[in-house]
Structure formats: C-alpha cells, structure tokens
Amino acid sequence: MTLDDKALFDGQQLEIEVDSFHRDSIERAVPGLDGLLSIDLGARGRKITQKGVLHAASRSGMDEKVSEISGYMDGETHTLAVDGKEFGGVRMDDFKSGQVRAAGGLVTADYEIIYRQLEGA
Secondary structure, eight states: EEEBBOOOOOOOTTTEEEEOOOOEEEEEEEEEESOOOEEEEEEEEEEEEEEEEESSSHHHHHHHHHHHHTTTTTSOEEEETTEEEEEEEEEEEEEEEEEEEETTTTTEEEEEEEEEEEEEO
C-alpha cells in the first residue's frame, strides 16, 4: 500500500473500506407547479476509510511516522494504491492515531484515516 508512491503503512493488519460514489441534487418547490423542481449537482466523490496498525522501532520513530502521515492533510489530492488498485484524486480529511504501546521490540499504534476521493467517478 502506498500514498503518492511512498510506503508509509505496513501491509499487515490493514483494512480499507471504499464507499460508492454518490450524486447530489437540490429540490425546490415552485409556486404554480405540482411536485418539485430537481437540479442534479452531479457526482460528489466517495469516502475511503483506512484502518490499521503503525509499527516503528522506537517512540521517536513513531512520532516521525505520525508526523509524516499528518503532513498529507494539506488539502491537496494524492494517489492511494492498494493491492494493485489505484485511487486517484484523494484528499486526506482525517487522521487519528491511537495510544502508542510497546509490543516486543516494536512500538505500535492503531490508526484510522478518512479520505475523500474527489475524482474518478
């Protein structure tokens, strides 16, 4: 799994949920007209949720990894690649990192990322 061709995430314990694209519309009542006037606003993107566990060799390594991932919440669009499938035009909207804990010789933390795919409908 990569984000803009960078392997930031471990492939183990990784879960991706991809919602379908949706359309949006505005409905308005017009005097003298039975029913509603509906204006189609077109495709509005889709939500992609990524959950997993981050691994690092030390607490400072985990802090660096979390900081690097947080840098992608820049409002720009990126490319997410998972198992040979590419999702272009994704914006990182939310990144939550759980409590950091020691596990064997590694430091781990659960995380969740919410992307919005803006293009590719």
